[in-house]
Amino acid sequence: MSITLPFDDFRALLMQLHAPDRQSTINARAAFGRRNGGVEGGRFGDVGAWYASLAGGARLVARAQIAIFAGTHGVVRHGISRLSVSSTVQAVAACGDGSATICKLCQTYDLGLKVFDLALDVPTADITQKPALDERACAATMAFGMEAVMEKPDVLCLASFGPGSSTVSAALLAALHGGPAGDWLAGSDNELIAQRTTVVEDVLALHGPHCADPLEALCRIGGREFAAMAGAILAAGVERIPVVLHGKAAFCAAAVLAAVQPDALSHCILAEKPANLRMAELAQKLGLSHVFDAGFNGETDQPLSGALAIMAIKGAAASAT
Numbered sequence: 001m002s003i004t005l006p007f008d009d010f011r012a013l014l015m016q017l018h019a020p021d022r023q024s025t026i027n028a029r030a031a032f033g034r035r036n037g038g039v040e041g042g043r044f045g046d047v048g049a050w051y052a053s054l055a056g057g058a059r060l061v062a063r064a065q066i067a068i069f070a071g072t073h074g075v076v077r078h079g080i081s082r083l084s085v086s087s088t089v090q091a092v093a094a095c096g097d098g099s100a101t102i103c104k105l106c107q108t109y110d111l112g113l114k115v116f117d118l119a120l121d122v123p124t125a126d127i128t129q130k131p132a133l134d135e136r137a138c139a140a141t142m143a144f145g146m147e148a149v150m151e152k153p154d155v156l157c158l159a160s161f162g163p164g165s166s167t168v169s170a171a172l173l174a175a176l177h178g179g180p181a182g183d184w185l186a187g188s189d190n191e192l193i194a195q196r197t198t199v200v201e202d203v204l205a206l207h208g209p210h211c212a213d214p215l216e217a218l219c220r221i222g223g224r225e226f227a228a229m230a231g232a233i234l235a236a237g238v239e240r241i242p243v244v245l246h247g248k249a250a251f252c253a254a255a256v257l258a259a260v261q262p263d264a265l266s267h268c269i270l271a272e273k274p275a276n277l278r279m280a281e282l283a284q285k286l287g288l289s290h291v292f293d294a295g296f297n298g299e300t301d302q303p304l305s306g307a308l309a310i311m312a313i314k315g316a317a318a319s320a321t
Contacts, residue, residue: 145228
């Protein structure tokens with residue numbers, strides 16, 4: 001009798017993702033050139049061609065969706081963030097009542113917005129002491145994240161709320177790709193960077209020997225928002241839905257899938273080029289291009305560059321039709 005493990009279905013789906021349509025890419029570039037005096041259009045033209053390759057031809061973006069996954073981490077008790085867990089609750093509430101800046105952008109540009117509350121009152125375990133999630137809980141959260149594609153948007157932007165996610169991202173990427181802990185961290189607050197470095201080193205000492213399997217690394221180190229976004233990215237790939245990745249956690253969730261299946265991210269693009277050098281190098285290695293250069297989003301966790309990246313994709317798609 002065969003035994004099915006929680007991650008088996010996800011591994012199977014990763015092997016079934018569609019390749020981009022190369023002819024649609026060629027046609028989109030040709031159309032863009034005809035509209036612009038033979039000029040290819042630089043990154044703008046690249047974005048239009050990327051969208052066409054996934055849409056299966058020249059097609060306008062009629063329905064765009066932003067999905068924000070909000071989670072809390074037990075590891076924040078080590079002083080790795082100036083923000084408290086309550087800040088995540090407040091951010092979710094601001095999206096709910098429409099007062100958040102991202103809500104204004106969505107209203108202005110006709111973008112859908114959904115915020116997923118991932119048990120904010122129950123932080124994941126402190127990953128310096130034990131795994132964040134067990135395998136079944138991680139798999140269930142990935143399955144929940146797949147619901148982000150239920151309405152079949154033309155473009156989906158994935159983002160997250162949650163203090164501590166930068167440190168978790170650094171720990172997870174270091175577990176998957178090696179290198180000193182500090183190489184995966186960025187920021188100007190030396191005190192925070194020092195504390196985060198210590199935490200990442202503690203996490204790697206505990207979980208490193210168990211992270212040969214990327215999905216095991218995800219459930220040991222990543223939080224619920226990481227698992228949910230990994231599920232959403234996978235589901236979007238199956239449905240050929242283009243995905244905009246906003247922020248370190250979304251990038252990290254994508255990197256986990258790419259570590260399982262190197263061709264898993266052809267339907268993804270980054271809203272911004274990572275500011276961290278190691279992450280930027282990894283993005284290039286994974287074939288992840290970007291819409292904007294680093295620093296566009298500023299200090300806010302709200303996916304402002306993600307929303308504007310969708311607008312750029314809308315314009316590029318229109319220019320390629």
